[in-house]
Amino acid sequence: MADIHLSSISYVHGDPRPVAGLGEPGCDDERLSQDGLRDYRETTASSLEMACDVGAKTLAAAGASPDFVLYATETPQEGEDALSTNARLAVALGIPGTVVLNLAGHGCGNLGLLVQVADALLSRHPAGSALIVTADRVASGRGRMMTGPLSVLSDGAAAVLATREAPAARPALRVHGVAVRTDAQGGTADVSPAGQRRTVLLGRSAAAGLKEVTGLGPRDYTHALFNNYRLSSQRFLAGAAGFAAAQLVPGPVADHGHSFAADLLVNCALFARAGTFEPGARLALSATGPNSWALIDVEVVG
Template structure:
């Protein structure tokens, strides 16, 4: 058990760039067409389809984050994606840096966790702050479907194109969240099973393991969490995940499920931004973020903070970008 809280790390200045809104019933995608009724029943109505490639999505979200924060100095960039590279990890990273207007910032490419890449990227960004004594890291995650198949049976959802960015820093750039802890469980040798009970048991084992590790290191775990943020999955999946996290469905905050579909890590940052925009969090409120992939499960514990006096980057974040 680690009781040392370590240096303060803050997540702020969230911005999102999404593709155009398309009714899922209108998609020319046999994988979705066959499941439209189930998707509608689960609360999904639209997905986002982008004309921009994954690099352009990432750069746009990054520029919005930097503009919202007042163009702060950036010491490094963590670039996460689970999509095919336009060229290579290196060249795409350079293109994101150039497009974001920070061409001299060192960059690190992150992947390997699919829709849970936010947790992986956050761990890397936090490590950079601590190990290299940096002040501000730009985190950007972007994904775009290129093979045409948007239906995802894990979670019963439809995949969307989009990107999200934020700043990970020692002091917040406006209202945001202090990072209290991150915990990840992975089962890389898991195999897909058609038996829903076996699949649910795998998720249960992963989330439970991550939750136990998080709570063991979390300061004042008895305070609990006011909100739970998950990916944009079906209602049944979100209900199941909330119970695994020790909360009920009323705590789950995923207001854009119907309008956005599942846009990988952008879901999570979009929902975090909207908590503040909708006035649903107060300073000191704790928020639990569950970032999942078919073989990994991460929990992020956050505490809402107002940030420096007079700063409010949320005006150009999720609400603007998701319209």
């Protein structure tokens, strides 16, 4: 099965706000800043509006008209259904004849689901490209401080073009494999001893699944990237999946907070711009949700 490629990442966040000013229980805990949390991002734009924004930016940068659009959000606007969302997204992107697939259900781990579906579509279908979009914002009245507190939720979106052929645009990521594992009994949001044990087992299962596909174990990767959780949580999750502490490369947690499933795409774009990774580096992208854990093996190209 041929590998797919990811390129032309775009992203958007809301405006920065200090975590300490949230007014929610635990937001003034001094340990949060020590553990990387400082600001969260807030916007009045809906998830769909952000999705249209980043999707258009990625298509413009790539100069492409995709065969599919794969969209995931856990926070649709009230009264918004998948049928109307799909139509609005396709029209807003100027591709009304493109098939839009509305995918979700893995929370902050939705990127793993999106990449796995893109891989399946492009590997077994004559289509040449798929636009991946994920966007989420915290609904009015919902708290932003996560359990633990695992992190603080931010409003943001990201998009990337997946192609069968290697793109001309650089930098790009070559996807060598994806493994998604689920456990409906609990996951990263459950901080009880039993919940932590389930998390460890889920991480090990995802790592074993990825090794079956790629032949690489956790210690074989150059770096491991996780969602923008507090640093202590990232270290715990890295260890649970079998990565060494030195492999972990945290993203800008202090600046962006945790933007649901957009974090990993945003961080890859930022690290690429900064020249953090050498061409040929193998990255394990870890996308975790409440009940799932996805690991994506990507190689930095150009």
